[in-house]
Amino acid sequence: MEKAARKAGGKLRRDFGEIEHLQVSRKGPSDFVSKADQIAERTLWDELKVARPGWGFLMEEGGEIPGEDGMPRFVIDPLDGTSNFLHGIPHFAISIAAQEPTLDGKGWGEVTAAVVYQPITDETFWAEKSRGAWLHDGRLRVSSRSRMSDALVATGMPYQGHGNFAEWTRIYGALGPQVAGIRRFGAASLDLAWVAAGRYDGFWESDLAPWDTAAGCLLVREAGGFVTDFRGRSQPVCDTQVLAANDGLHSKLHKELAAALK
Known part of the structure; x- marks a missing residue:
């Protein structure tokens, strides 16, 4: 490969x-x-x-x-x-x-x-x-940061003809004030690889495809992190919704995402 x-x-x-x-x-x-x-x-x-x-x-x-x-x-x-x-x-x-x-x-x-x-x-x-x-x-090991205020989180933003702007805005509004920063670099496979490498502490995005996330999901899990959908459900490949983070932050991010989507 x-x-x-x-x-x-x-x-x-x-x-x-x-x-x-x-x-x-x-x-x-x-x-x-x-x-x-x-x-x-x-x-x-x-x-x-x-x-x-x-x-x-x-x-x-x-x-x-x-x-x-x-x-x-x-x-x-x-x-x-x-x-x-x-x-x-x-x-x-x-x-x-x-x-x-x-x-x-x-x-x-x-x-x-x-x-x-x-x-x-x-x-x-x-x-x-x-x-x-x-x-x-x-x-590779995921980062050890466990406080939201220390976390650097990545995302993928909706764009013309793709994604749910209202949903993304609610999540951003919930997470933005609590974290050290949010980045959008535009390549989900690298975002997930960087979570595995500890460069990012977490990542969320929706409306992806299996080829965007299949490799990255395994990288994060094998580096000691967690990957689920926004409701906390784990699948071999999370693509429609993907939330990846280290073990200290995943549950906190999941709680905020789930609340934002109610």
Whole structure:
């Protein structure tokens, strides 16, 4: 998974260098970014289908490609942070997760491996079920902060045609006065990786997709944190609603979110 991410990441890094020139063109960079996204996804698919024949895929661009019965699947976002990439902001990532089928074969269960790769900083966040979370060869642990007043929390904000502004505003109004700061950097996979690394103390967002969060959920859990929906329910992949934090803050954040949504 890391080998595939690094191969695709090298192409994204090269294409990112062209964005500055495309910003001033009449056509603009949107079509170019779409092609960069597709090329990165095809690179990941080519690499991973050779490494794990018979596995399925769930990809942001390519959709679901079933594998053989009873085999796991890769859940892939080839370019998380597309808007950042489009505007020449060096904050985006490749996210890959390996997900097992449920025992009855009718759905998808736990995530067993994860990679979030940031091509610009060359950081590889990775985790394996029951083996911990890592940044390169260094073990990751969520932060130890337990007071809301010390907490730096990340979020994803609604934007044109996406998300519930009223709901987000209620949550922000509840949390904002209590925490040390709230950040919105625009790449959920990296937000979750940074919670795992202790850079953020918590993260919330809604209306995401499995490829946005599958890898990040495992990273946080393997680093000692908790990931649930806004009501405190844990799932293998939290995407419609995701609340991630260390063990000292998760219950406090969950209480505020739940109250704000009543």
